[in-house]
Amino acid sequence: MTAVLHAPANADHVVRMTGVHKSFGDARRSITALHGIDLTVRPGEFVCLLGASGCGKTTLLNLIAGLDKPSQGTIELSGSRPAVMFQEAALMPWLTAAGNVELPLRLAGVDRATRRERGRELLDLVRLGNVGGKRPHELSGGMRQRVALARALASALGASDDDASASLLLMDEPFSALDAITRDVLQSELLRVWESTGAAVVFVTHDVREAVRLGQRVVLLSSRPGRVVQEWTTDQSTSDGSGLVEAINRRLREVISDHASA
């Protein structure tokens, strides 16, 4: 069975994937990118998807985002369509930072006064309240990613935070093109923004440290075809996470070498 379903608004999950397979190509030359994925993300949860290059992380996000359809299995979504943020900010160069943040609201038919106010609020949230009038080429890479985050929040949350519990933000290696210092700053900014909005986040990365720092749960995918190999719950209150980073790195190395010798 293949289906993308809509769960009731008060569901105990923002997305539930059951037995999801994804293949590309035709019967003669087919690539299986994902094999039997079962994954549930609860409202407000922060889940990191970790795996080696080519294991199907982006494919999985695209399926949740509705940008592609599963070959088999079901994907149940509650709330509205998830918002996506990519490695590149992909801002509209002719719009100001504020104009970019307001764009999803404009497309959703939100009136001008409300979207101006909401745009300002979201730019303030990502600490860019003073650059709303600048265009993307006038901003640093880190600032552009902050604008992209504010725009994704506008798309996920809409004109107010009232229904944030059903919102889902999908992030595909959003900080991997940034230098280490900017990445570190943006990771803590993202945690602050996540805590203040209450939206759920699915964050794709191949960086174990980043996954452990950000996620409440880290889900490891095998090399292609991607399957869920193991999951860890992080408990950031009791340790600095270094033991967990080491354990996940060990498992990741095993997964990669199993694949190389298969």
Ligand SMILES: Nc1ncnc2c1ncn2[C@@H]1O[C@H](COP(=O)(O)OP(=O)(O)OP(=O)(O)O)[C@@H](O)[C@H]1O
């Ligand atoms: N549209 C497509 N047509 C054919 N093959 C595809 C398509 N999209 C992805 N693939 C293949 O599916 C597999 C998974 O790709 P995907 O981009 O999801 O991996 P990934 O884990 O996100 O990789 P990376 O970390 O390098 O970005 C790869 O082998 C890729 O070549």
